[in-house]
Amino acid sequence: MGLTKSEFESIGDRILSQIEADSAQLHLRQTEDLQLRSANNDITSNGVVDRFRIDIQVSYGKRSASIEINQSDDASIRDAVGRVQQMAKLAPEDPEHVPPVEPGEYLDPITFSEATADLSPEDLLSRMRPVIEQSRAADVDGAGFLERSVTSAALINTNGLFLHERSTGVTFSLTARTSEGRGSGWASTQATDASKLDLATAGERAIQKALASRNAKRREAGRTTVVLEAPGVRDLLSILSWNLGKRNYDEGRSFLNGLVEEGDKIIGSEAFGKTATIFSDPLYPNAPCSVHSGGIPRQKTTWIDRGVVKNLIIPRYWAQKLGIAPVPGPGNLIMPGEGETTEELISKVEDGVLITRLWYLRQVQPQTLLYTGLTRDGTFAIRDGELAEPVNNFRFNESPTNVLRNIVSSGIAERVQGSEASSPAHVPPLLVEDFNLSSISDAS
Amino acid sequence: MHRRDWLKGTSTAGVALLTSRWGLAADGAATVSDRFPKLAEVALNRATALGASFADFHIMQTDSESLYVREEMVQGVSANSKLGCSVRVLVDGAWGFAATEELTEDALRRVTDAAIALARGQVGWRAAPTEIETLPAYEGSWELPIEIDPFTVSLDEKVEALLAINRSALEAGANYCYSYLLGVRERKWLANTFGTRVEQSRVRMRPSFSVTLIDQKQGGFASRDSLLQPRAAGYEHLRDWQAKDEAALAVEQAKEKMAAPSVSAGKKDLIIAPSNLWLTIHETVGHPTELDRALGYEANFAGTSFCTPEKLDTLQYGSELVNLYADRTTPNGLSTIGWDDDGVETKGKEFHIVKDGIFRNYQMAIGQAALIGREGGSNGCAYADGYDSIPIQRMPNISLQPGEDNSVTTESLIADVEDGIYVEGSGSWSIDQQRYNFQFTGQIFHKIKDGKLDGMYKDVAYQGNSIDFWNACDGLGGIDTYELGGAFNCGKGQPGQGAPVSHGAVPARFRRVNILNTAEESGNQVAHNCDCSGGGNSWA
Secondary structure, three states, X not given: OOOOHHHHHHHHHHXXXXXXXXXXXXXXXXXXXXXXXXXXXXXXEEEEEEEEEEEEEEEEOOEEEEEEEOOOOHHHHHHHHHHHHHHHHHOOOOOOOOOOOOOOOOOOOOOOOHHHHOOOHHHHHHHHHHHHHHHHHHOEEEEEEEEEEEEEEEEEEOOOOEEEEEEEEEEEEEEEEEOOOOOEEEEEEEEOOHHHOOHXXXXXXXXXXXXXXXXXXXXXXXXXXXXXXXXXXXXXXXHHHHOOEHHHHHOOXXXXXXXXXXXXXXXXXXXXXXXXXXXXXXOOOOOOOOOEEOOEEOOOEEEEEOOEEOOOEEOHHHHHHHOOXXXXXXXXXXXXXXXXXXXXXXHOOOEEEEEOOEEEEEEEEOOOOEEEEEEOOOEEXXXXXXXXXXXXXXXXXXXXXXXXXXXXXXXXXXXXXXXXOOOOEEEOOEEEEEEEEEEEEOXX | OOHHHHHOOOOOOOOOOOOOOOOEOOOOOOEHHHHHHHHHHHHHHHHHHOOOOEEEEEEEEEEEEEEEEEOOEEEEEEEEEEEEEEEEEEEOOEEEEEEEOOOOHHHHHHHHHHHHHHHHOOOOOOOOOOOOOOOOOOEEEEEOOOOOOHHHOOHHHHHHHHHHHHHHHHHOOOOEEEEEEEEEEEEEEEEEOOOOEEEEEEEEEEEEEEEEEEOOOOOOEEEEEOOOOOEOOOOHHHHOOOHHHHHHHXXXXXXXXXXXXXXXXXXXEEEEOHHHHHHHHHHHHHHHHEHHHHOOOOOOOOOOOOOOHHHOOOOEOOOOOOOEEEEOOOOOOOOOXXXXXXXXXXXXXXXXXXXXXXXXOOEOOOOOHHHHOOOOOOOOOEEOOOOOOOOEEOOOEEEEOOOOOOOOOHHHHHHOOOEEEEEEEEEEEEEXXXXXXXXXXXXXXXXXXXXXXXXXEEOEEEEEEHHHHHHOEEEEOOHHHOEEEEEEEEEEOOOOEXXXXXXXXXXXXXXXXXXXXXXXXXXXXXXXXXXXXXXXXXXX
C-alpha cells in the first residue's frame, strides 16, 4: 500500500530534471485517511480521503521560494516548477538562508504497521459499532471519532538526499454524556499498530466517567493539589516543548530567560523539579516518530533530566551561526512514570482534585509561559486519599514550569491523545501540588 | 486509469493548477471546468443508481500565497494550490463521503462507490435516520467583488510593503519584528441531485505584524501585534492599511506597556474596542448558537452549548441593547458567499441570533431545522474547508449591531467610567466546552480614571460568564464606530476544519467585569503601589 521507494524516486527524478535553480528539495507525501465520526450514538459523518502532496523548495543563491501542489501530471508539475523558480528569482536574498541538508545517518523507522494500513472502511465500521452499542446500552449519548491514517513520504534534494518513510496511526476517542446532560466522560486510545487499539476499554472508561460525574458538587477555585491524568500532562508537556527554542532564549524573549539568574546558562540549570525527565526518541516502541526533521537525523534527545535542562531546539541557521550542531524539535514526547497506579496517586492526596482532561489551552503570558485552559469530562474531589464526589469544572491559569517543579509523584506512562497536539506522546499521570484552579466553570 | 498511474503522472488527463483560470488544461485549448458537468453527471447518476436519495458533488480549488519577513530578511515566499473533488451521498438515512484530487471519470466512480459503501455500512444499526429538506435547484455563479486581485500583484510590491512595515518598527526602536501576508482564493463548483449547478469564487487577505521590545536592563520583554483584521477583499486591504504608522505606534505602545503598572485584580468597567470584541462575540455568541453543538454533534471535540433549544425565544442572552445579527451577505465578510456548501442560497437567509437581548435563532445546516421544530429549513450555514472535507455547520458572519444613538463614540462611553479599562486588539482566548466561562487578553489595556484615559496597565485578562457578560452591557457605539473584525481559521469538527468568519462590532461598555492579574496568576508577587500614576515598573 502506498507508493514504493522506487516509485517515489521516479517521481522525484521527473521533478528534479526540470529544476534549473541552484538547489532544490522535494517533499512528496501520499496519505490514505479513513474517518468515522459519531454523535448521539449514530455515525454522523465519515470519509475516505486519498491525498498526494508535492512540495518543491528551490533556491538561487540565498533567494528561495516554495510551492505545494496536489496534482502530479506533467503539466501541473511543469507549471509549479516554473512558478516557484520565478518566485525564488524575485525574492530578496535571505541572509539566514541555509542550503538543503546533506544526507546523514538515519535510524530505521518503526512507524509503520501493515495491520493498520490494511484496515478497510468496513473494518472501521465493524470496530465502531460495538462502542456505539455500548453507549446505547449504558443509556449515555456517545460522540466519538475513529481515524486511520497511512502516510508514505519521501524527502529528496539536490545534495543527494533520498529519505523514504512510511507511517501509520489509528486514534479513537469517545465522549459519553449522560442523557440529562449533567455527566460527561472522555477517554481515548492511540496506536501505530491497529491490532493494539482497544476501543472497548476506552469506551467503557468514558462511559463510567460520565456516570460517575453526574450531580457535581460545588467546589471553590484556588491553588490545590491535583492528580492530572495523562492527557492533560501531555498537553502541558507539548506546550513546554514548543517553547524550548534556543534562539528565542539567546535573544532574551523566552520564558527560559526568567528561569536563570543573569550570567547563568539555562543548559545545566536545575530549572524544574527532580522528578521531571522528558526525552524524545524516534524508536520508542509505544510512541515512535519520524527519524528525521526536514532531513536532519533525529536521535534520542533528552530535554530535561531529573529537573536539569539538557538540550534546547536549535534550527540549522542558528546552529551554523553559533558553530554548533543543530538539534531538531521533538517528534514525540516521552516522560517515564514512576509506575504508581492512578489509585495510588489518589491515595496520597488529603484534599485535592482529579482532572481527566484539559481543554482550550492558550498562552496568557509568554514571559512565564502562563497558559489558561479548562478541565472537562470528569472532574472529581479527592479527600483523605479517596475519590469523594464529582465537582464542577475549573478554569486554570498555570505554567508547565510550575507543574514540573511541583510534581510529588507520577504514575504509569501511556500513549495518549491530547487536546492541543497530535504528535505521539507517552506520559504518566502526575500528582502535582499548588495547581492554580483560577475560577469555576459551569460546564458539565 | 488506476490511481497509482495517476500519482506517478503517467496519465494524460492533466490538470494544470496554477494558471489564472481554474482548471485550465495543459494545452490551453479547453478548460477542465468545461468537464465539471460531465464529472458531476458520472458521480450523481452513479450515486442515484446505487440507492442514494440525495447526493452532491463538490469541486474545489484553494490557492494561497504567503510572505514572511523577519526584521529586514525575507524568509518565507510560498504558494500552495490544491484541487480536488468529493462526493457526498445520503443512503437510507446515512451519510457517506469520499474525496480525491483525481478529476477523472474513473476516479469519480471509485469515490462514489466508497461513499455509498460508507453509508450502506450503517444500514441496519442506525438509531435515527438522517432526513433533509428539499432545496430549490439553482443555476448561476457568484464572485466576491474585489478591487485588486492579490494574485496579480507583483512579488516585489508585496515584499516591499512588508519590509516597509518592519523598517518602520525597527526605526521606532523595536528589537524584533515580523510581518506576514496571506492571501487565499477559493473556487468552488457544486452540483446536487436537486438540480443545482453553481460556481463561486472568493478571495481573502490577512496582513499582520508583531513587534517585540527587550528590556535589556531589567530583563523581560513585551510584544504588540497589529490590530488590522483579516477581510474578504483583494490587495486593496493591504494597500489601504496605514501599516507603517501603526508599526511605529505599536513600538511606542509596547514600550509603554513594559513600563506600565500591573493591574489590580477585581471588578472593573470595560470599554471593549471592535478590534478585541469581535473575538469575544465569536466565542461567547458564535459558537454557543451553533445548532449542531447544541444537539451534541460536537460533543467529542469542540463541546456542546449552554444554549439549549428550550431556551429559544426565552433566554435573556444580553441586555436589551444587545442585537446580534447573522448573515453570509455582509460586504467583505469572510463568511460571505452566494450559496452555502449544502446548496442553500444565502441571500434572504439573514437572521437575528439575539434580538433586543433575547436568544432568537441558531445557525443551521441542511437537515437540522426540523430537529428543533423550526420551519424554513437551513439558514445557509454549511461550509467545507476544502475538496477533501465534508460540509458541516459553520459560522456565518455574526455582528453586534450599533446602538440607536449615533452620537455615541468610544470617548463618550469612556466618559461614563470611573474606574475601568479600555481594551484594544485581540490577545489570547479560551472558553469552556459549553461556552460559559471565558478568559481573554488583548494587545493594549488603557487605564480609565474618572472618565478619561490615564496611561496603561499590563498583566490584564478579563474573565467571566457569557450570559452575565452580555447582560452587563450598558453602552454601544453608534453606527460610525462600527468595524469589521474576524478570524481566518476558526477550528471545528473531526477531522478539524478551518473556516473564515467576520464579526462586526461597535465599541461597547460592560459593567463590573472580573479582571485578573496574569502575573499573580502565574505565581509572581506583584506590587501595585504604582497603580495610580500611569507609569513606572511595578514588578516586585
